Amino acid sequence: MDKFSANEFIENFNKAGGTISANELKNSGLTAYNIDTLTNAGTIERIRRGLYRIPGKAHEMSELLEAARMIPQGVMCLLSALSWHELTTHIPKEYSLAIPIKARKPVRPTYPPIQIYYFASLRYSTGQMIVNVDGYPVKVFDKEKTLCDIIFYRNKIGQDIVREALDSYIRNKDKNIQKLMQYADILRVSATMNKYLEVLL
Numbered sequence: 001m002d003k004f005s006a007n008e009f010i011e012n013f014n015k016a017g018g019t020i021s022a023n024e025l026k027n028s029g030l031t032a033y034n035i036d037t038l039t040n041a042g043t044i045e046r047i048r049r050g051l052y053r054i055p056g057k058a059h060e061m062s063e064l065l066e067a068a069r070m071i072p073q074g075v076m077c078l079l080s081a082l083s084w085h086e087l088t089t090h091i092p093k094e095y096s097l098a099i100p101i102k103a104r105k106p107v108r109p110t111y112p113p114i115q116i117y118y119f120a121s122l123r124y125s126t127g128q129m130i131v132n133v134d135g136y137p138v139k140v141f142d143k144e145k146t147l148c149d150i151i152f153y154r155n156k157i158g159q160d161i162v163r164e165a166l167d168s169y170i171r172n173k174d175k176n177i178q179k180l181m182q183y184a185d186i187l188r189v190s191a192t193m194n195k196y197l198e199v200l201l
Contacts, residue, residue, distance in 0.1 A: 020051075020052055020053070021050055021051055021052075021069065021070075022035060022050045022051070022052065023050070025052065035052070039052070042055065050070075050109070051066070051069075051070075051109075063095070063112040064076075064080075064095060064112075064133055064138065065133045065134055065136055065138060066109075066112055067095040067097065067112050067114050068097070068133070068138045068139070070106075070108070070109050070114065071097050071099065071106050071108075071114065071116070073099045073100065073103055073106075074097030074098065074099055074106075074114075074116075074139070075097065075098045075099075075124070075128055075139040075140060075141055076095070076096065076097060076098075076138065076139065076140035076141065077096050077097065077098040077117055077119075077140075077141050077146065077149060078096040078098075078117065078146070078149055078150060078153060078157065079092040079096050079157065079161070080092055080095050080096040080097070080140075081096070081140050081141050081146040081149075082146055082150065082161070082165050084131065084140055085142075085143045085146060086168075087143065087146070087147075087164075087165040087168045087169055088161055088164055088165050088168070089164065090161055090164075093113065094112075094113035094114060094115045095112060095113065095114045095115070096114075096115050096117060097114060097115070097116055097117070098116075098117045098118075098119040098123075098124055098141070099116060099117075099118060099119070099124070100118070100119065100121065100124050101118040101119060101120050101121070101124070103118070122186065122187070123149070123152075123187060126141075126145055126183060126186060126187065127141045127142045127144065127145025127146075127148075127183060128140075128141060128142075128145075129141070129142045143169060143172075144176060144179045144180040144183050145183050145187075146165075147165060147166060147169060147180060147183075147193075148180070148183045148184050148187045148189050148193070149187075150162050150165060151184070151189045151192050151193055151196070152187065152189050154192075162196070163196070163200075166196050166197070166200055167200055170197075170200050177197075180193070181193065
């Protein structure tokens with residue numbers, strides 16, 4: 001802990017919402033030995049591999065925030081994004097996160113459950129937005145981009161979920177059909193999207 005003071009050490013935890021990863025601790029100046037020493041002394045508590053907190057810290061991250069922190073490049077997608085935008089009644093069993101197709105394969109934690117999707121450059125970069133989760137920023141695809149993605153993955157997602165999501169979107173006063181079709185054109189799902197919309201509109 002020679003590189004920074006105890007106050008800075010505590011501040012790092014506060015900025016991270018009460019929990020902090022081993023990599024973040026090392027970037028702050030700690031060695032693996034320092035981390036083990038602090039853990040053994042009870043100064044910090046290991047809550048799972050690579051993630052620590054200060055014992056008794058009241059504020060803990062939500063599962064979603066933990067999942068996002070575990071996969072820094074991850075963008076909430078597909079069923080997780082649908083659920084965030086309240087476009088489905090389906091309750092996802094895992095957190096769906098998209099990363100660039102050429103990204104290094106991340107090490108997934110045993111908990112929370114995370115499903116990784118590798119998106120091509122255009123699919124990954126289109127429609128990203130930042131949402132607030134317990135006071136911290138998390139990346140998620142917007143409604144229109146998410147709908148295009150579930151069209152693309154419709155055989156994996158399920159036709160019932162696709163129809164429910166599109167129906168919910170169409171009934172939403174904030175819908176933007178023009179934006180939806182622009183994304184559909186960019187992501188080459190416009191023909192399939194039109195078929196669904198012809199039935200629902």
